[in-house]
Amino acid sequence: MNRQISRVSLIALGLLAALIVATTYWQTWASGGLAARQDNEIQRVAQLEIKRGLIYASNGKTVLAANVKKKAGGQTLYFRKYPQGSFAAQVIGYANQSLGRSGLEREENAYLTGSDANVQTILDMLSQRLRGATITGNNVVLTINAKVQKLAQSLLAGKCGAAVALNPQTGAIYAM
Numbered sequence: 525m526n527r528q529i530s531r532v533s534l535i536a537l538g539l540l541a542a543l544i545v546a547t548t549y550w551q552t553w554a555s556g557g558l559a560a561r562q563d564n565e566i567q568r569v570a571q572l573e574i575k576r577g578l579i580y581a582s583n584g585k586t587v588l589a590a591n592v593k594k595k596a597g598g599q600t601l602y603f604r605k606y607p608q609g610s611f612a613a614q615v616i617g618y619a620n621q622s623l624g625r626s627g628l629e630r631e632e633n634a635y636l637t638g639s640d641a642n643v644q645t646i647l648d649m650l651s652q653r654l655r656g657a658t659i660t661g662n663n664v665v666l667t668i669n670a671k672v673q674k675l676a677q678s679l680l681a682g683k684c685g686a687a688v689a690l691n692p693q694t695g696a697i698y699a700m
Contacts, residue, residue, distance in 0.1 A: 572601040577636040577661035581670040588616050612673050615700050636661045667696035
């Protein structure tokens with residue numbers, strides 16, 4: 525009987541040790557990777573409470589990505605809206621609750637949500653939190669020229685191909 529109890533005790537001790545090692549791994553080393561995943565629901569909902577920055581064309585007037593404010597359960601949530609439709613969609617990408625993010629919406633997510641490491645952004649975000657105001661992200665102005673982009677898209681409509689117009693001296697992309 526003692527031998528059987530010893531075996532069960534060793535197995536239970538081994539399982540407890542495996543549980544402690546696995547929990548330590550997920551809480552310390554893997555936590556950063558888990559938090560950064562696009563399918564992390566906690567992060568997704570938290571980012572819906574932030575008023576993302578707008579994305580403008582080079583003229584600073586044509587809004588390519590904006591926000592729609594909705595109330596849900598006493599909370600104010602901000603969802604992405606693209607007023608120009610599919611205009612420059614391959615550049616802008618999307619920010620969607622169920623699909624995640626792509627394109628500029630993904631690459632500039634930290635800047636658009638005001639969570640980048642810029643000192644001014646950190647101070648602005650801290651000030652907004654202390655006042656209890658809605659956290660507002662930073663706006664992005666692209667070098668995409670609306671007229672040139674529309675021309676490129678209309679010329680390629682229904683055809684297979686690509687068009688890129690850029691300034692070789694500065695690297696500014698006027699159409700893609």
